[in-house]
Amino acid sequence: xxVKILGSAAGGGFPQWxxxxxxxRALRAGTFHGKTRTQAQVAISADGRSWFxxxxxxxxxxxxxxxxxxxxxxxxNEDGIRQSPIAGAVxxxxxxxxxxxxxxxxxxxxxxxxxxxSIYRVLTEDNSMFAMLQRVPxxxxxxxxxxxTTFPLLNPxxxxxxxxxxxxxxxxxxPAYVSTRRQSxxxxxxxxxxxxxxxxxxxRLAYMPAVPQIDDVLLKELDASDVLLFDGTFWxxxxxxxxxxxxxxxxxxxxxxxxxxxxxxxKLARVRRxxxxxxxxxxxxxxxxxxxxxxxxxxxxxxxxxxxxxxxxL
Ligand SMILES: [Zn+2]
Numbered sequence: 364x365x366v367k368i369l370g371s372a373a374g375g376g377f378p379q380w381x382x383x384x385x386x387x388r389a390l391r392a393g394t395f396h397g398k399t400r401t402q403a404q405v406a407i408s409a410d411g412r413s414w415f416x417x418x419x420x421x422x423x424x425x426x427x428x429x430x431x432x433x434x435x436x437x438x439x440n441e442d443g444i445r446q447s448p449i450a451g452a453v454x455x456x457x458x459x460x461x462x463x464x465x466x467x468x469x470x471x472x473x474x475x476x477x478x479x480x481s482i483y484r485v486l487t488e489d490n491s492m493f494a495m496l497q498r499v500p501x502x503x504x505x506x507x508x509x510x511x512t513t514f515p516l517l518n519p520x521x522x523x524x525x526x527x528x529x530x531x532x533x534x535x536x537x538p539a540y541v542s543t544r545r546q547s548x549x550x551x552x553x554x555x556x557x558x559x560x561x562x563x564x565x566x567r568l569a570y571m572p573a574v575p576q577i578d579d580v581l582l583k584e585l586d587a588s589d590v591l592l593f594d595g596t597f598w599x600x601x602x603x604x605x606x607x608x609x610x611x612x613x614x615x616x617x618x619x620x621x622x623x624x625x626x627x628x629x630k631l632a633r634v635r636r637x638x639x640x641x642x643x644x645x646x647x648x649x650x651x652x653x654x655x656x657x658x659x660x661x662x663x664x665x666x667x668x669x670x671x672x673x674x675x676x677l
Pocket of ligand 1: 379382387388647
């Protein structure tokens, strides 16, 4: 299985358009020791020809153009001019930075999108713009994703890629655009999922862009993985409040912080099997600064910090 990290930042990207935090300011000034990043996006493939997106980021158009494997391949005249190696997407939640990219794929391309029923309902029943994905019968096929159940990743024609996926319910936190009244109508356990993808050779990728808490069940699952892409949104719980002077805590936004005794760095210290990589990193996170103590602490703890363009073979 080929895994490509097309984007590694949290919502807003790095730098974020309206942000003048120390990281964004230094990056724009050219004095930052670290990389720019687009919003989190992972693509996977069993054969290098047919690709599945994990989420669909608002930066997807530029991410596709930056990735030759995802460019259209029209190899003969019969193929016409419209084609895409992207066969479909799997959604872990309904966050804007995780689903907005679907609207960028609206040019009548057949795609198969796997989503939990609650996520499907929020997108297609509450947001009329998503009707752009259903203009013709052969456009987007929505496939029901049931947390805890293993399902094959199929292309729009129903052919099996050989990849197997399973979602784990992680949280009950819906995005702010989903009203409290609407939420009472949805399954809480479908709000935020972690995704496991197994390659034909039995290797396992864990993709966890939003993790509200870490319990023993999750630790066991993660330790059975070969590569772990984990929520690195915030360094500390009060990071946004500290920088902006107001706002929500990391926990309130559905993200366990990296640091502190309850943070992922400490809690996942006993997860030893997988290659551990932080992804979905907010622009305010001090670990983005490769000259800083937080970066050093993360690297010395055996973790890596994802950068756009990374890829590996599982
Ligand atoms: Zn910033």
